[in-house]
Amino acid sequence: MSVFPLYGQVTDIGRLQxxxxxxxxxxxxxxxxKNRIIQGERKSSYNAPHIYRYRLQAGxxxxxxxxKTSLNIDSIATLNRIDFIGMLHQDVDVYLxxxxxxxxxxDTQEVGALAERFDMPEEAVLSVQDPLQAGKRLYFVPEKTxxxxxxxxxxxxxxxxxxLGRQSSNYGLREDPFVNxxxxxxxxxxxxxxxxxxxxxRHGTVIYADEANGYGLLVVVAHDLGYHTLYAHxxxxxxxxxxxxxxxxxxxxxxxxxxxxxxxxxxEIRRYREPLNPExxxxxxxxxxxxxxxxxxxxxxxxxxx
Numbered sequence: 414m415s416v417f418p419l420y421g422q423v424t425d426i427g428r429l430q431x432x433x434x435x436x437x438x439x440x441x442x443x444x445x446x447k448n449r450i451i452q453g454e455r456k457s458s459y460n461a462p463h464i465y466r467y468r469l470q471a472g473x474x475x476x477x478x479x480x481k482t483s484l485n486i487d488s489i490a491t492l493n494r495i496d497f498i499g500m501l502h503q504d505v506d507v508y509l510x511x512x513x514x515x516x517x518x519x520d521t522q523e524v525g526a527l528a529e530r531f532d533m534p535e536e537a538v539l540s541v542q543d544p545l546q547a548g549k550r551l552y553f554v555p556e557k558t559x560x561x562x563x564x565x566x567x568x569x570x571x572x573x574x575x576x577l578g579r580q581s582s583n584y585g586l587r588e589d590p591f592v593n594x595x596x597x598x599x600x601x602x603x604x605x606x607x608x609x610x611x612x613x614x615r616h617g618t619v620i621y622a623d624e625a626n627g628y629g630l631l632v633v634v635a636h637d638l639g640y641h642t643l644y645a646h647x648x649x650x651x652x653x654x655x656x657x658x659x660x661x662x663x664x665x666x667x668x669x670x671x672x673x674x675x676x677x678x679x680x681e682i683r684r685y686r687e688p689l690n691p692e693x694x695x696x697x698x699x700x701x702x703x704x705x706x707x708x709x710x711x712x713x714x715x716x717x718x719x
Contacts, residue, residue, distance in 0.1 A: 423508070423544050426467040429481040439465050442511035443483045450513060450556050459555040461541040462510035464492075475501045482509060487559045490567050491516040494545065496684070497569045499693035508544045514555040518543075522552055531557045562637060569694030571636075572614045573660055574701045575644060575680055576667060578605035584690045599688040600643065600681030603701055607648060607676040609667045613658045614642045614680070622650050628679065629671025632664045638684070645679035646670050 426435045442463075449455065469477070475498045478489060486498065492508050493501070501507055510516075517527060519540065528535040531554050543549040558564075565571055582602035586595050613634055620641075621633035628645035632652060635641050648668025652658060669676045682689045691697055 423464050423466050426465050426509075429467065429477070435465060439509060439511050440482060443513065446511075446513045446556060447483045447485075450558075455556060459512065459537070459539060461539050461553065462512040462514070462555070464544050465509045465511065466544070467507055467509060469501060469503050469505050469507060471503050473503065474498070478507060478509065484509060485513060485558070486564055486567055487515050488513045491559070492544075492551075494518075495567065496689045497693035497695075498567055499569070499695050500690075510553075512555055514553055515557055515559055516541075517552045517554075519550045519552050524552060527552055527554060533557075566638060566640065569697060572642070572682065572691070572694060572697060573612070574697070575614045575642075575664075576603060576605055576609055576611050576678055577701060578603040578609070578678070579702055580604075580698050581677055584688075584692055599683075600645075600679050601691050601698065603678045603680060605667045605676060605678060607666075607668055609676075610663050611644050611647060611665050611667055611678055613660055613662045613664055614682075615640075616658060616660045616662075617642075619652050619654055619656045619658060619664075622652055622654050622656075624670070627672045629673060630665065630668065631671075634658060634664070641681075641683045641686075643679070643681040643683070645681075646673045646677060648676075 424435050426439065427433050429436055431437060467478075475486065475489060478484060478501070479486070488510055489495065489501075489507065490498070492510055495501065524535050524538050527538050533554070537555075539553040539555065540550050541553050543551045580601055581604040582598060584598060584601055586597060615634070615636050617634040617636040619632060620635045621631060623631065625631040625645070628643070630645075630647040630650050632644045632647065632650055633641055644664055646668055647665040647670060649666040651663055651665045658664065667676055667678050680691065682691055
């Protein structure tokens, strides 16, 4: 494994315009990198990418960055640890490498496994400083891409509305209605009528279908790549543990079991047990609110209040 220390140096870009000298440096380098990928060429050796920082302006998002820098979702998302592309919006600082490729947290990945996955020698995997966490390092695999399914999950398009209704509570800190104190809420609540059918947001395997403390009657579905979806406060469960379900399969009926103040669905998306914010999936909640449909298990809850 090659090690190229960056000493924490990050160069700021003020505007994604040709009158910004740093933007020009980034653009020239990323264009050359993109062309090598398109032409199937690789350099004999790579240096660690130089990292630039840019604060997104009004109306800008990840697609703006891609259009103006020739970077791809893979490079931007893995460097910035993006769960869903909607995390990049106005007033968010985004870090941009001047070479396309994929980044992995060094404390969660083994160099040998990365080298095998990308069919390259271990010394071709670079160790670079993490711009998001001082003193931490990342592994960088230059001019390689994520698997197609990994990229699709980042866009969030694989998740369909579990039912139609009205979003009544957001993800994150909120006032817990039972104790009147701020508490973390690990999903979104969708107000609906008692008995309304709840559908699987994505195909997968049911790994929990029973009552759970606070969640009431709960169904948990395991998906690809470590993702899970949770459906809580059901009035009735209509699937069984270890059952495979297709996208849209009826899991149960909405209710108010557990810690609940009225009929609603508490819906969560998690990856490797960590809660993700569904609000960062473009148009996901708009679809829900607009009326458009779509042995003992490894128990996952709880993360936050329901």
